[in-house]
Protein backbone atom coordinates (compact mmCIF):
# COMPACT_ATOMS: atom_id res chain seq x y z
CA UNK A 1 0.00 0.00 0.00
CA UNK A 2 2.74 2.36 1.00
CA UNK A 3 4.65 1.64 -2.16
CA UNK A 4 1.57 2.20 -4.32
CA UNK A 5 0.90 5.61 -2.82
CA UNK A 6 4.57 6.51 -3.19
CA UNK A 7 4.47 5.58 -6.88
CA UNK A 8 1.21 7.45 -7.29
CA UNK A 9 2.96 10.56 -6.03
CA UNK A 10 5.82 10.07 -8.49
CA UNK A 11 3.22 9.44 -11.18
CA UNK A 12 1.49 12.74 -10.49
CA UNK A 13 4.86 14.52 -10.67
CA UNK A 14 5.72 12.86 -13.98
CA UNK A 15 2.17 13.46 -15.17
CA UNK A 16 2.48 17.18 -14.42
CA UNK A 17 5.69 17.36 -16.44
CA UNK A 18 4.25 15.42 -19.38
CA UNK A 19 1.14 17.60 -19.32
CA UNK A 20 3.27 20.71 -19.88
CA UNK A 21 4.62 19.15 -23.07
CA UNK A 22 1.36 17.55 -24.18
CA UNK A 23 -0.68 20.76 -24.03
CA UNK A 24 1.72 22.33 -26.51
CA UNK A 25 1.75 19.32 -28.84
CA UNK A 26 -2.02 19.27 -28.76
CA UNK A 27 -2.44 22.98 -29.42
CA UNK A 28 0.10 22.96 -32.23
CA UNK A 29 -1.67 20.02 -33.83
CA UNK A 30 -5.05 21.69 -33.42
CA UNK A 31 -3.97 24.91 -35.08
CA UNK A 32 -1.13 23.95 -37.43
CA UNK A 33 -2.28 20.40 -38.20
CA UNK A 34 1.00 18.59 -37.77
CA UNK A 35 2.69 16.48 -35.11
CA UNK A 36 5.51 18.63 -33.81
CA UNK A 37 8.45 16.25 -33.48
CA UNK A 38 10.83 18.92 -32.20
CA UNK A 39 8.74 19.42 -29.10
CA UNK A 40 10.92 17.16 -26.95
CA UNK A 41 13.97 19.14 -27.98
CA UNK A 42 12.10 22.36 -27.24
CA UNK A 43 11.88 20.97 -23.71
CA UNK A 44 15.63 20.34 -23.67
CA UNK A 45 16.53 23.73 -25.08
CA UNK A 46 14.19 25.49 -22.65
CA UNK A 47 15.86 23.71 -19.75
CA UNK A 48 19.33 24.71 -20.97
CA UNK A 49 18.31 28.31 -21.61
CA UNK A 50 17.19 28.41 -17.98
CA UNK A 51 20.50 26.90 -16.92
CA UNK A 52 22.46 29.47 -18.90
CA UNK A 53 20.45 32.26 -17.34
CA UNK A 54 20.89 31.19 -13.73
CA UNK A 55 24.58 30.45 -14.11
CA UNK A 56 25.20 33.76 -15.87
CA UNK A 57 23.54 35.72 -13.07
CA UNK A 58 24.27 33.36 -10.18
CA UNK A 59 20.57 32.95 -9.38
CA UNK A 60 18.77 30.19 -7.51
CA UNK A 61 17.53 27.20 -9.57
CA UNK A 62 13.88 28.22 -9.72
CA UNK A 63 14.80 31.26 -11.83
CA UNK A 64 15.48 28.75 -14.58
CA UNK A 65 11.73 28.41 -14.99
CA UNK A 66 10.67 31.94 -16.00
CA UNK A 67 13.87 32.59 -17.92
CA UNK A 68 13.67 29.25 -19.75
CA UNK A 69 10.02 29.80 -20.58
CA UNK A 70 10.48 33.30 -21.93
CA UNK A 71 13.63 32.35 -23.82
CA UNK A 72 12.08 29.26 -25.35
CA UNK A 73 8.89 31.11 -26.29
CA UNK A 74 11.02 33.57 -28.23
CA UNK A 75 13.07 30.82 -29.87
CA UNK A 76 9.90 28.92 -30.82
CA UNK A 77 8.47 32.00 -32.54
CA UNK A 78 11.78 32.53 -34.31
CA UNK A 79 11.90 28.92 -35.51
CA UNK A 80 8.36 29.28 -36.81
CA UNK A 81 9.23 32.40 -38.78
CA UNK A 82 12.43 30.93 -40.17
CA UNK A 83 11.26 27.42 -40.96
CA UNK A 84 7.63 26.44 -40.43
CA UNK A 85 6.05 29.59 -41.82
CA UNK A 86 7.74 29.08 -45.19
CA UNK A 87 6.24 25.63 -45.60
CA UNK A 88 2.90 26.36 -43.94
CA UNK A 89 0.94 25.79 -47.15
CA UNK A 90 2.51 22.44 -48.00
CA UNK A 91 1.30 19.10 -46.70
CA UNK A 92 1.34 18.18 -43.01
CA UNK A 93 3.84 15.39 -43.67
CA UNK A 94 6.38 17.93 -44.92
CA UNK A 95 5.95 19.96 -41.76
CA UNK A 96 6.24 16.83 -39.66
CA UNK A 97 9.50 15.77 -41.30
CA UNK A 98 10.87 19.31 -41.09
CA UNK A 99 10.11 19.36 -37.39
CA UNK A 100 12.02 16.09 -37.11
CA UNK A 101 14.97 17.81 -38.78
CA UNK A 102 14.57 20.77 -36.45
CA UNK A 103 14.72 18.35 -33.51
CA UNK A 104 18.11 17.11 -34.71
CA UNK A 105 19.36 20.65 -35.24
CA UNK A 106 18.35 21.73 -31.74
CA UNK A 107 19.88 18.64 -30.13
CA UNK A 108 23.16 19.15 -31.97
CA UNK A 109 23.19 22.82 -31.00
CA UNK A 110 22.60 21.98 -27.34
CA UNK A 111 25.46 19.49 -27.45
CA UNK A 112 27.71 21.99 -29.17
CA UNK A 113 27.00 24.80 -26.74
CA UNK A 114 26.65 22.97 -23.43
CA UNK A 115 28.43 19.65 -24.08
CA UNK A 116 27.07 16.14 -23.69
CA UNK A 117 27.75 15.72 -19.98
CA UNK A 118 25.01 15.72 -17.40
CA UNK A 119 24.43 19.07 -15.77
CA UNK A 120 22.21 20.18 -12.93
CA UNK A 121 20.59 23.36 -11.66
CA UNK A 122 21.60 22.88 -8.02
CA UNK A 123 24.59 21.27 -6.39
CA UNK A 124 24.02 18.65 -3.74
CA UNK A 125 20.98 16.52 -3.15
CA UNK A 126 17.70 17.50 -1.67
CA UNK A 127 16.42 15.58 1.35
CA UNK A 128 12.80 14.55 1.12
CA UNK A 129 10.23 15.26 3.77
CA UNK A 130 9.16 12.12 5.58
CA UNK A 131 5.48 11.84 6.35
CA UNK A 132 4.38 9.41 9.03
CA UNK A 133 1.28 8.26 7.21
CA UNK A 134 0.72 4.96 5.46
CA UNK A 135 3.86 3.58 6.99
CA UNK A 136 6.04 6.50 5.97
CA UNK A 137 6.03 8.45 2.69
CA UNK A 138 8.91 10.39 1.21
CA UNK A 139 8.05 13.62 -0.55
CA UNK A 140 10.66 15.87 -2.11
CA UNK A 141 9.94 19.59 -1.75
CA UNK A 142 10.86 20.04 -5.42
CA UNK A 143 8.13 17.59 -6.39
CA UNK A 144 5.54 19.57 -4.49
CA UNK A 145 6.65 22.71 -6.27
CA UNK A 146 6.61 21.04 -9.67
CA UNK A 147 3.03 19.87 -9.20
CA UNK A 148 1.85 23.20 -7.80
CA UNK A 149 3.49 25.28 -10.52
CA UNK A 150 2.28 22.93 -13.24
CA UNK A 151 -1.22 23.27 -11.82
CA UNK A 152 -0.90 27.07 -11.81
CA UNK A 153 0.28 27.02 -15.44
CA UNK A 154 -2.67 24.83 -16.44
CA UNK A 155 -5.04 27.29 -14.76
CA UNK A 156 -3.29 30.16 -16.55
CA UNK A 157 -3.65 28.41 -19.92
CA UNK A 158 -7.30 27.70 -19.15
CA UNK A 159 -7.96 31.34 -18.33
CA UNK A 160 -6.13 32.43 -21.45
CA UNK A 161 -8.16 30.09 -23.67
CA UNK A 162 -11.51 30.96 -22.16
CA UNK A 163 -11.22 34.62 -21.13
CA UNK A 164 -9.05 36.39 -23.69
CA UNK A 165 -9.85 37.32 -27.25
CA UNK A 166 -6.62 35.74 -28.50
CA UNK A 167 -7.24 32.56 -26.53
CA UNK A 168 -10.72 32.25 -27.97
CA UNK A 169 -9.37 32.90 -31.46
CA UNK A 170 -6.97 30.01 -30.88
CA UNK A 171 -9.85 27.71 -30.00
CA UNK A 172 -11.79 28.99 -32.99
CA UNK A 173 -8.92 28.21 -35.34
CA UNK A 174 -8.49 24.74 -34.00
CA UNK A 175 -12.27 24.23 -34.16
CA UNK A 176 -12.78 25.32 -37.74
CA UNK A 177 -9.85 26.71 -39.68
CA UNK A 178 -11.83 27.76 -42.76
CA UNK A 179 -14.47 29.57 -40.77
CA UNK A 180 -11.78 31.35 -38.73
CA UNK A 181 -10.32 32.61 -42.00
CA UNK A 182 -13.73 33.71 -43.27
CA UNK A 183 -14.41 35.48 -39.99
CA UNK A 184 -11.23 37.50 -40.42
CA UNK A 185 -9.31 36.01 -37.50
CA UNK A 186 -5.64 36.84 -38.20
CA UNK A 187 -4.17 33.35 -38.56
CA UNK A 188 -0.52 34.34 -38.37
CA UNK A 189 -0.98 36.23 -35.11
CA UNK A 190 -2.81 33.28 -33.61
CA UNK A 191 -0.04 30.95 -34.77
CA UNK A 192 2.61 33.16 -33.16
CA UNK A 193 0.76 32.97 -29.86
CA UNK A 194 0.47 29.22 -30.23
CA UNK A 195 4.26 29.00 -30.40
CA UNK A 196 4.66 31.36 -27.47
CA UNK A 197 2.51 29.12 -25.30
CA UNK A 198 3.73 25.82 -26.75
CA UNK A 199 7.38 26.88 -26.44
CA UNK A 200 6.91 28.33 -22.96
CA UNK A 201 5.19 25.23 -21.64
CA UNK A 202 7.77 22.95 -23.28
CA UNK A 203 10.47 24.88 -21.43
CA UNK A 204 8.53 24.44 -18.19
CA UNK A 205 8.48 20.68 -18.80
CA UNK A 206 12.22 20.75 -19.50
CA UNK A 207 13.07 22.78 -16.41
CA UNK A 208 10.90 20.47 -14.27
CA UNK A 209 12.69 17.44 -15.71
CA UNK A 210 16.03 19.11 -15.00
CA UNK A 211 15.03 19.93 -11.43
CA UNK A 212 13.70 16.41 -10.90
CA UNK A 213 16.85 14.75 -12.26
CA UNK A 214 19.52 16.30 -14.44
CA UNK A 215 20.00 18.06 -17.73
CA UNK A 216 21.40 16.18 -20.71
CA UNK A 217 21.02 16.73 -24.46
CA UNK A 218 18.53 13.92 -25.11
CA UNK A 219 16.40 14.54 -22.01
CA UNK A 220 13.52 15.97 -24.04
CA UNK A 221 13.84 13.59 -26.93
CA UNK A 222 13.35 10.62 -24.59
CA UNK A 223 10.33 12.35 -23.08
CA UNK A 224 8.74 12.94 -26.50
CA UNK A 225 7.13 9.51 -26.72
CA UNK A 226 5.21 9.78 -23.43
CA UNK A 227 4.33 13.40 -24.29
CA UNK A 228 2.84 12.29 -27.62
CA UNK A 229 1.12 9.39 -25.87
CA UNK A 230 -0.45 11.86 -23.44
CA UNK A 231 -1.58 14.16 -26.25
CA UNK A 232 -3.08 11.27 -28.21
CA UNK A 233 -4.74 9.79 -25.15
CA UNK A 234 -6.36 13.12 -24.42
CA UNK A 235 -7.56 13.47 -28.01
CA UNK A 236 -4.99 15.29 -30.09
CA UNK A 237 -5.91 18.92 -30.69
CA UNK A 238 -7.62 19.10 -27.27
CA UNK A 239 -5.43 20.91 -24.74
CA UNK A 240 -7.78 19.94 -21.91
CA UNK A 241 -7.58 16.29 -22.85
CA UNK A 242 -3.79 16.59 -22.74
CA UNK A 243 -4.01 17.26 -19.01
CA UNK A 244 -5.93 14.05 -18.36
CA UNK A 245 -3.70 12.21 -20.83
CA UNK A 246 -0.55 13.46 -19.11
CA UNK A 247 -1.76 12.30 -15.72
CA UNK A 248 -2.85 8.87 -16.93
CA UNK A 249 0.43 8.26 -18.76
CA UNK A 250 2.56 9.59 -15.88
CA UNK A 251 0.81 7.48 -13.27
CA UNK A 252 0.75 4.39 -15.49
CA UNK A 253 4.47 4.72 -16.19
CA UNK A 254 5.38 4.95 -12.51
CA UNK A 255 2.93 2.26 -11.42
CA UNK A 256 4.28 -0.13 -14.04
CA UNK A 257 7.52 -0.40 -12.06
CA UNK A 258 5.59 -2.52 -9.57
CA UNK A 259 5.47 -5.32 -12.11
CA UNK A 260 8.11 -4.65 -14.77
CA UNK A 261 11.62 -3.18 -14.67
CA UNK A 262 11.80 0.60 -14.62
CA UNK A 263 13.68 0.61 -17.94
CA UNK A 264 10.39 -0.29 -19.62
CA UNK A 265 8.57 2.85 -18.50
CA UNK A 266 8.60 4.42 -21.98
CA UNK A 267 7.33 1.13 -23.39
CA UNK A 268 4.28 1.46 -21.14
CA UNK A 269 3.54 4.88 -22.65
CA UNK A 270 4.04 3.41 -26.10
CA UNK A 271 1.74 0.49 -25.37
CA UNK A 272 -1.01 2.77 -24.09
CA UNK A 273 -0.63 4.96 -27.15
CA UNK A 274 -0.88 2.02 -29.55
CA UNK A 275 -3.87 0.52 -27.76
CA UNK A 276 -5.53 3.92 -27.78
CA UNK A 277 -4.90 4.43 -31.49
CA UNK A 278 -6.42 1.04 -32.23
CA UNK A 279 -9.37 1.16 -29.86
CA UNK A 280 -10.28 4.83 -29.71
CA UNK A 281 -8.15 6.93 -32.07
CA UNK A 282 -10.14 10.06 -31.27
CA UNK A 283 -8.75 9.95 -27.72
CA UNK A 284 -10.54 9.85 -24.39
CA UNK A 285 -12.14 13.11 -25.41
CA UNK A 286 -13.11 13.65 -28.99
CA UNK A 287 -10.00 14.91 -30.80
CA UNK A 288 -9.77 16.73 -34.10
CA UNK A 289 -7.60 14.07 -35.73
CA UNK B 290 -25.12 54.20 -60.07
CA UNK B 291 -22.46 51.96 -58.50
CA UNK B 292 -23.80 48.72 -57.21
CA UNK B 293 -22.97 47.35 -53.77
CA UNK B 294 -21.48 44.27 -55.38
CA UNK B 295 -20.68 43.76 -58.99
CA UNK B 296 -19.04 40.57 -60.20
CA UNK B 297 -18.43 40.41 -63.92
CA UNK B 298 -17.20 37.64 -66.14
CA UNK B 299 -15.79 35.44 -63.39
CA UNK B 300 -13.65 32.48 -64.40
CA UNK B 301 -12.07 30.15 -61.89
CA UNK B 302 -12.18 26.69 -60.45
CA UNK B 303 -10.28 23.95 -58.71
CA UNK B 304 -6.98 22.49 -59.86
CA UNK B 305 -6.96 24.14 -63.27
CA UNK B 306 -10.50 23.13 -64.18
CA UNK B 307 -12.83 26.09 -64.54
CA UNK B 308 -16.12 25.77 -62.72
CA UNK B 309 -17.11 29.38 -63.30
CA UNK B 310 -17.38 30.26 -66.96
CA UNK B 311 -18.08 33.95 -67.00
CA UNK B 312 -20.48 34.30 -64.09
CA UNK B 313 -22.01 37.75 -63.58
CA UNK B 314 -23.69 38.92 -60.40
CA UNK B 315 -24.80 42.23 -58.99
CA UNK B 316 -26.33 43.10 -55.66
CA UNK B 317 -27.82 46.46 -54.76
CA UNK B 318 -27.79 48.17 -51.40
CA UNK B 319 -30.96 46.80 -49.96
CA UNK B 320 -32.02 43.92 -52.07
CA UNK B 321 -32.18 40.20 -51.70
CA UNK B 322 -30.54 38.48 -54.62
CA UNK B 323 -30.97 34.74 -54.95
CA UNK B 324 -28.84 32.31 -56.94
CA UNK B 325 -30.58 29.08 -57.88
CA UNK B 326 -29.49 26.25 -60.12
CA UNK B 327 -28.90 22.51 -60.24
CA UNK B 328 -26.44 20.72 -57.95
CA UNK B 329 -22.89 21.26 -59.03
CA UNK B 330 -23.78 24.35 -61.07
CA UNK B 331 -21.08 26.32 -59.31
CA UNK B 332 -23.28 28.33 -56.94
CA UNK B 333 -21.08 27.78 -53.90
CA UNK B 334 -18.01 28.24 -56.06
CA UNK B 335 -19.32 31.62 -57.22
CA UNK B 336 -19.81 32.70 -53.61
CA UNK B 337 -16.27 31.61 -52.71
CA UNK B 338 -14.88 33.47 -55.71
CA UNK B 339 -16.65 36.67 -54.72
CA UNK B 340 -15.33 36.38 -51.14
CA UNK B 341 -11.74 35.75 -52.24
CA UNK B 342 -11.62 32.12 -51.15
CA UNK B 343 -11.25 30.85 -54.69
CA UNK B 344 -8.79 32.35 -57.12
CA UNK B 345 -10.53 34.36 -59.82
CA UNK B 346 -8.56 33.69 -62.98
CA UNK B 347 -10.35 36.21 -65.09
CA UNK B 348 -13.03 38.77 -64.39
CA UNK B 349 -13.61 41.31 -61.65
CA UNK B 350 -15.33 41.66 -58.33
CA UNK B 351 -16.18 45.23 -57.39
CA UNK B 352 -17.57 46.43 -54.11
CA UNK B 353 -18.97 49.95 -54.04
CA UNK B 354 -16.90 50.51 -57.16
CA UNK B 355 -13.59 49.32 -55.62
CA UNK B 356 -11.84 46.38 -57.21
CA UNK B 357 -11.68 43.64 -54.59
CA UNK B 358 -10.93 40.72 -56.91
CA UNK B 359 -8.95 38.05 -55.04
CA UNK B 360 -8.66 40.20 -51.91
CA UNK B 361 -8.00 38.33 -48.69
CA UNK B 362 -11.03 37.37 -46.59
CA UNK B 363 -9.84 39.67 -43.82
CA UNK B 364 -10.10 42.59 -46.26
CA UNK B 365 -13.61 41.53 -47.22
CA UNK B 366 -14.67 41.50 -43.58
CA UNK B 367 -13.10 44.91 -42.94
CA UNK B 368 -15.02 46.31 -45.89
CA UNK B 369 -18.28 45.00 -44.50
CA UNK B 370 -18.85 41.77 -46.37
CA UNK B 371 -19.86 38.76 -44.29
CA UNK B 372 -20.12 35.24 -45.62
CA UNK B 373 -21.85 32.19 -44.20
CA UNK B 374 -20.64 29.03 -45.93
CA UNK B 375 -22.93 26.16 -46.81
CA UNK B 376 -21.43 23.74 -44.30
CA UNK B 377 -19.36 23.83 -41.13
CA UNK B 378 -20.43 27.38 -40.47
CA UNK B 379 -20.10 27.51 -36.67
CA UNK B 380 -17.26 26.94 -34.21
CA UNK B 381 -18.66 23.72 -32.74
CA UNK B 382 -16.82 23.52 -29.42
CA UNK B 383 -17.47 27.15 -28.58
CA UNK B 384 -20.55 28.63 -26.96
CA UNK B 385 -23.09 30.69 -28.91
CA UNK B 386 -21.75 33.81 -27.24
CA UNK B 387 -18.18 32.97 -28.15
CA UNK B 388 -19.21 32.30 -31.74
CA UNK B 389 -20.69 35.79 -31.89
CA UNK B 390 -17.60 37.27 -30.24
CA UNK B 391 -15.45 35.66 -32.91
CA UNK B 392 -17.67 37.20 -35.55
CA UNK B 393 -16.66 40.61 -34.23
CA UNK B 394 -12.97 39.72 -33.94
CA UNK B 395 -11.86 42.51 -36.25
CA UNK B 396 -14.16 45.07 -34.68
CA UNK B 397 -12.61 47.27 -32.06
CA UNK B 398 -14.42 48.58 -28.99
CA UNK B 399 -17.36 47.26 -27.06
CA UNK B 400 -19.26 44.60 -28.93
CA UNK B 401 -22.18 44.20 -26.54
CA UNK B 402 -24.38 46.55 -28.56
CA UNK B 403 -23.73 44.48 -31.68
CA UNK B 404 -24.55 41.32 -29.80
CA UNK B 405 -27.77 42.85 -28.49
CA UNK B 406 -28.85 43.61 -32.04
CA UNK B 407 -28.18 40.02 -33.08
CA UNK B 408 -30.10 38.78 -30.04
CA UNK B 409 -32.91 41.11 -31.06
CA UNK B 410 -33.11 39.41 -34.43
CA UNK B 411 -32.67 35.90 -33.01
CA UNK B 412 -34.05 35.88 -29.44
CA UNK B 413 -33.44 32.14 -29.26
CA UNK B 414 -29.70 32.81 -29.32
CA UNK B 415 -29.93 34.93 -26.21
CA UNK B 416 -31.62 32.08 -24.36
CA UNK B 417 -29.01 29.63 -25.58
CA UNK B 418 -26.00 31.90 -25.37
CA UNK B 419 -24.04 29.57 -23.08
CA UNK B 420 -24.76 26.46 -25.10
CA UNK B 421 -22.07 24.80 -27.18
CA UNK B 422 -22.84 25.52 -30.84
CA UNK B 423 -21.92 22.04 -32.04
CA UNK B 424 -24.61 20.50 -29.85
CA UNK B 425 -27.44 22.61 -31.24
CA UNK B 426 -30.07 21.64 -33.79
CA UNK B 427 -29.55 22.46 -37.46
CA UNK B 428 -31.90 25.42 -37.30
CA UNK B 429 -30.26 26.85 -34.23
CA UNK B 430 -26.81 26.39 -35.73
CA UNK B 431 -27.92 28.28 -38.81
CA UNK B 432 -29.01 31.15 -36.55
CA UNK B 433 -25.62 31.09 -34.84
CA UNK B 434 -23.92 31.17 -38.23
CA UNK B 435 -25.98 34.14 -39.43
CA UNK B 436 -25.58 35.84 -36.08
CA UNK B 437 -21.83 35.44 -36.29
CA UNK B 438 -21.81 37.01 -39.73
CA UNK B 439 -24.05 39.89 -38.64
CA UNK B 440 -21.69 40.83 -35.81
CA UNK B 441 -19.64 42.99 -38.17
CA UNK B 442 -22.87 44.83 -39.10
CA UNK B 443 -22.16 44.09 -42.74
CA UNK B 444 -23.38 45.96 -45.78
CA UNK B 445 -23.43 42.74 -47.74
CA UNK B 446 -24.41 39.40 -46.27
CA UNK B 447 -23.63 36.30 -48.32
CA UNK B 448 -25.56 33.16 -47.36
CA UNK B 449 -24.96 29.76 -48.92
CA UNK B 450 -28.11 27.66 -48.52
CA UNK B 451 -29.29 29.06 -45.21
CA UNK B 452 -32.34 26.79 -45.13
CA UNK B 453 -30.67 23.50 -46.08
CA UNK B 454 -31.96 20.68 -43.92
CA UNK B 455 -34.50 22.79 -42.04
CA UNK B 456 -38.13 21.91 -41.37
CA UNK B 457 -40.76 23.80 -43.42
CA UNK B 458 -41.65 25.90 -40.40
CA UNK B 459 -38.04 26.89 -39.83
CA UNK B 460 -37.56 27.60 -43.52
CA UNK B 461 -40.39 30.15 -43.40
CA UNK B 462 -38.93 31.67 -40.29
CA UNK B 463 -35.45 31.90 -41.77
CA UNK B 464 -36.72 33.65 -44.90
CA UNK B 465 -38.66 36.02 -42.67
CA UNK B 466 -35.43 36.87 -40.80
CA UNK B 467 -33.61 37.39 -44.07
CA UNK B 468 -36.24 39.89 -45.12
CA UNK B 469 -35.81 41.70 -41.83
CA UNK B 470 -32.08 41.79 -42.43
CA UNK B 471 -32.63 43.26 -45.89
CA UNK B 472 -34.98 45.85 -44.38
CA UNK B 473 -32.10 46.95 -42.12
CA UNK B 474 -30.42 48.10 -45.34
CA UNK B 475 -28.17 45.09 -45.75
CA UNK B 476 -27.74 43.63 -49.21
CA UNK B 477 -28.25 39.87 -49.20
CA UNK B 478 -26.74 37.50 -51.74
CA UNK B 479 -27.93 33.98 -51.16
CA UNK B 480 -27.78 30.59 -52.78
CA UNK B 481 -30.92 28.53 -52.28
CA UNK B 482 -32.21 25.05 -53.00
CA UNK B 483 -35.68 25.95 -51.82
CA UNK B 484 -35.83 27.93 -55.01
CA UNK B 485 -39.52 28.76 -55.21
CA UNK B 486 -39.72 30.14 -51.71
CA UNK B 487 -36.44 31.96 -52.06
CA UNK B 488 -37.44 33.59 -55.34
CA UNK B 489 -40.71 34.60 -53.75
CA UNK B 490 -38.87 36.85 -51.30
CA UNK B 491 -36.10 37.82 -53.72
CA UNK B 492 -35.83 41.20 -55.34
CA UNK B 493 -33.83 39.61 -58.11
CA UNK B 494 -32.61 36.16 -58.97
CA UNK B 495 -30.08 34.35 -61.10
CA UNK B 496 -30.32 30.88 -62.52
CA UNK B 497 -26.83 29.46 -62.77
CA UNK B 498 -25.93 26.38 -64.79
CA UNK B 499 -22.42 25.10 -65.52
CA UNK B 500 -20.93 28.26 -64.12
CA UNK B 501 -22.85 30.56 -66.46
CA UNK B 502 -25.84 32.82 -65.99
CA UNK B 503 -28.75 31.14 -67.70
CA UNK B 504 -31.48 33.51 -66.61
CA UNK B 505 -31.61 36.67 -64.59
CA UNK B 506 -34.68 38.61 -63.68
CA UNK B 507 -36.78 39.80 -60.79
CA UNK B 508 -37.87 37.11 -58.38
CA UNK B 509 -41.53 37.08 -59.46
CA UNK B 510 -40.61 37.06 -63.16
CA UNK B 511 -38.32 34.06 -62.74
CA UNK B 512 -41.04 32.27 -60.83
CA UNK B 513 -43.47 33.00 -63.62
CA UNK B 514 -41.02 31.93 -66.32
CA UNK B 515 -42.24 28.67 -67.82
CA UNK B 516 -38.80 27.45 -68.92
CA UNK B 517 -37.15 28.21 -65.61
CA UNK B 518 -39.95 26.50 -63.74
CA UNK B 519 -39.72 23.36 -65.85
CA UNK B 520 -35.95 23.06 -65.91
CA UNK B 521 -34.88 24.30 -62.52
CA UNK B 522 -37.76 24.57 -60.13
CA UNK B 523 -39.15 21.09 -60.55
CA UNK B 524 -42.24 22.01 -62.62
Ligand SMILES: Nc1ncnc2c1ncn2[C@@H]1O[C@H](COP(=O)(O)OP(=O)(O)OP(=O)(O)O)[C@@H](O)[C@H]1O
Nearest residue numbers: 303304308326327328329330331332333334335375
Ligand atom coordinates in the same frame (compact mmCIF):
# COMPACT_ATOMS: atom_id res chain seq x y z
N1 LIG C 1 -12.95 21.90 -53.21
C1 LIG C 1 -13.24 21.41 -54.42
N2 LIG C 1 -12.29 20.80 -55.16
C2 LIG C 1 -12.57 20.30 -56.37
N3 LIG C 1 -13.77 20.40 -56.96
C3 LIG C 1 -14.77 21.01 -56.30
C4 LIG C 1 -14.56 21.55 -54.98
N4 LIG C 1 -15.71 22.09 -54.56
C5 LIG C 1 -16.61 21.90 -55.56
N5 LIG C 1 -16.04 21.25 -56.60
C6 LIG C 1 -16.71 20.93 -57.86
O1 LIG C 1 -17.14 22.12 -58.45
C7 LIG C 1 -18.42 21.94 -59.04
C8 LIG C 1 -19.34 23.02 -58.50
O2 LIG C 1 -19.49 22.85 -57.10
P1 LIG C 1 -20.31 23.84 -56.22
O3 LIG C 1 -20.12 23.41 -54.82
O4 LIG C 1 -19.98 25.22 -56.57
O5 LIG C 1 -21.79 23.54 -56.68
P2 LIG C 1 -23.16 24.06 -56.11
O6 LIG C 1 -23.86 24.71 -57.24
O7 LIG C 1 -22.94 24.85 -54.90
O8 LIG C 1 -23.89 22.69 -55.77
P3 LIG C 1 -24.79 22.27 -54.52
O9 LIG C 1 -26.17 22.63 -54.89
O10 LIG C 1 -24.62 20.80 -54.46
O11 LIG C 1 -24.29 22.96 -53.32
C9 LIG C 1 -18.84 20.54 -58.71
O12 LIG C 1 -18.62 19.75 -59.88
C10 LIG C 1 -17.95 20.11 -57.62
O13 LIG C 1 -17.68 18.74 -57.70
Ligand SMILES: [Mg+2]
Nearest residue numbers: 332333334375
Ligand atom coordinates in the same frame (compact mmCIF):
# COMPACT_ATOMS: atom_id res chain seq x y z
MG1 LIG D 1 -23.31 24.62 -52.90
